Amino acid sequence: MSTQAAFASTETISTSRGMMSCARGLSNHELIARVKELADHERRATAVLIAHLSVLDERQLYLAEGCSSLFTYLTQVLHLSEHAAYGRIQAARAARRYPVILDLLGEGSVNLTTITLLARELTTRNHRELLTAVRHKSRRQVEELVAQLRPRPPVPSSMRRLPNMAHSSPSSPAPETGSPAPSPAAEWGPPDAAPGSQANTPGLESLSSPAPGHPVAAGPAAAHRSTIIPLAPQCYRVQFTASAEMRAKLRAAQDLLRHQIPDGDVGKILDHALTALLTDLTKQKFAATDRPRGSHGDGNPGTNSGSRHIPADVRRAVWIRDGGRCAYTGRNGRRCTERGFLEFHHVVPHSAGGQATADNIQLRCRAHNNYEANLYFGSEGPPVRDKPVSTGRPGALPADRGGREPTGPPGAAT
Numbered sequence: 001m002s003t004q005a006a007f008a009s010t011e012t013i014s015t016s017r018g019m020m021s022c023a024r025g026l027s028n029h030e031l032i033a034r035v036k037e038l039a040d041h042e043r044r045a046t047a048v049l050i051a052h053l054s055v056l057d058e059r060q061l062y063l064a065e066g067c068s069s070l071f072t073y074l075t076q077v078l079h080l081s082e083h084a085a086y087g088r089i090q091a092a093r094a095a096r097r098y099p100v101i102l103d104l105l106g107e108g109s110v111n112l113t114t115i116t117l118l119a120r121e122l123t124t125r126n127h128r129e130l131l132t133a134v135r136h137k138s139r140r141q142v143e144e145l146v147a148q149l150r151p152r153p154p155v156p157s158s159m160r161r162l163p164n165m166a167h168s169s170p171s172s173p174a175p176e177t178g179s180p181a182p183s184p185a186a187e188w189g190p191p192d193a194a195p196g197s198q199a200n201t202p203g204l205e206s207l208s209s210p211a212p213g214h215p216v217a218a219g220p221a222a223a224h225r226s227t228i229i230p231l232a233p234q235c236y237r238v239q240f241t242a243s244a245e246m247r248a249k250l251r252a253a254q255d256l257l258r259h260q261i262p263d264g265d266v267g268k269i270l271d272h273a274l275t276a277l278l279t280d281l282t283k284q285k286f287a288a289t290d291r292p293r294g295s296h297g298d299g300n301p302g303t304n305s306g307s308r309h310i311p312a313d314v315r316r317a318v319w320i321r322d323g324g325r326c327a328y329t330g331r332n333g334r335r336c337t338e339r340g341f342l343e344f345h346h347v348v349p350h351s352a353g354g355q356a357t358a359d360n361i362q363l364r365c366r367a368h369n370n371y372e373a374n375l376y377f378g379s380e381g382p383p384v385r386d387k388p389v390s391t392g393r394p395g396a397l398p399a400d401r402g403g404r405e406p407t408g409p410p411g412a413a414t
Contacts, residue, residue, distance in 0.1 A: 040108070047106035054092040060371070066330030068338040068367040076337065087112040094119040098127045109135040117142045121149050238267075285315070310344055310356045317358040318344065326365040328372070338365035345369050349376060 026034060053070070056062065062073035070092075074085035091112050095101040104110045114134050122130060130149075134142050229237045242250070253273070254264035261268045326336035327345075345364040348354030364372070 043108045044106045046112070047102045050088060050091045050095055050105060051102055053088055054096040057089070057092055058096060063367060063371040064330055065332055066328060066334035066336045068326065068336055068365045072337065077334070087116045090119045091115040094122060098122060098131070100128070100131065104131060104135070113139055114142050117146055121146060238270075308350050308356065310361060314356060314358050314361055315344065318361045318363060321358070322363040325363065326368055327362040328364055328368040336365060336368055338367070341366040343369045345372070 023031065023034075053074075057070045062068075062070050062077075065073060065077060067073040067077060070089055071082075071085055074080045074088065075082055078085075080088070091101065091105070094115055095105075101110070101115060105112070105115070110131065114137065117139070118130060118134060130145075133145060137145075227237075227239045229239075250266060250269065253269050254261070254266075257269060257272070258264070324339055324342070326338040326342060328336045330336075342363050342365060345362050346354040346356075347360050347362060350356075354360050
């Protein structure tokens with residue numbers, strides 16, 4: 001450890017001990033008064049933070065910092081937890097519409113949890129009435145109010161076989177009826193996290209049966225919610241709803257792969273299927289091949305003067321070089337981490353004479369492609385947009401994660 005690092009570590013320990021020593025030095029009366037004072041400061045600081053986040057979100061300043069969303073900025077740059085980031089974003093956007101929320105947060109009449117639960121129900125006509133109704137209310141009371149405003153269909157009755165506890169692994173806890181549903185952080189999708197493990201055999205039924213600790217969904221959207229939950233290093237539990245057709249395909253795959261996968265493990269079958277799918281998609285989108293064609297003329301892949309079309313060899317070279325990840329780098333030197341909804345981006349726009357070459361093409365997430373288009377062309381945007389690398393759900397094709405990071409100045413999307 002360097003002398004500077006050792007000093008910093010010692011200073012941190014000294015500061016921590018000083019805070020504890022200061023607190024312990026207070027009388028009971030002084031300690032209670034001090035805690036109340038600090039809680040009041042925290043509430044006011046939270047309200048101020050929410051106000052500033054609201055404006056930061058409105059101006060989309062996180063884009064220039066190398067983040068594709070405010071959520072990414074809060075979690076990866078400010079290092080807030082996913083839950084804390086989600087609540088603050090909801091509150092910031094609600095406060096932009098109804099500024100009275102900031103006063104209520106500052107005085108402690110409502111908290112971030114209350115605003116998160118109520119945000120979708122607030123309108124210009126009802127926000128004052130609802131915010132008054134939830135003052136100093138518990139989470140349960142706010143949930144009951146929301147249920148009155150937006151009733152959900154009754155939970156359907158269900159029956160399923162529980163695992164045989166006599167043969168269950170000691171590490172597999174018993175199902176807990178009434179356990180909380182997984183939080184948004186564990187969901188497979190954007191933020192809008194973990195129940196007990198499932199003690200089933202690796203066959204098909206463990207995929208189609210509800211997992212212990214998960215109450216039956218209250219609505220159609222929740223019923224189809226997919227989750228990925230870490231169980232151990234390099235081990236995840238994946239849960240989703242399958243159609244009858246998909247179940248039949250899984251059965252057929254189990255039968256065809258009995259020699260390779262005797263126990264019919266659905267996880268292994270899906271791994272085989274995804275490997276084949278990704279190989280096929282890579283060939284379709286980037287003409288990936290074990291024997292790629294040589295580069296054209298001047299040695300720069302895909303050089304084709306005057307053409308807007310991006311050749312397959314250029315797409316392939318750019319994808320590998322950028323590692324299947326947005327290559328936008330913010331003013332602070334931070335590179336965007338987004339791998340979903342990627343698009344090909346001309347550093348020098350095509351309309352300004354930019355060529356469809358590997359040197360002039362980079363990967364951009366949709367947010368940063370739009371951001372740079374607005375910087376170059378103004379709010380009207382470019383006359384023509386490049387075809388996206390991928391569409392559909394967030395996610396990207398596999399790529400060399402060790403690809404070099406681009407060092408050239410950011411240009412504009414075309």
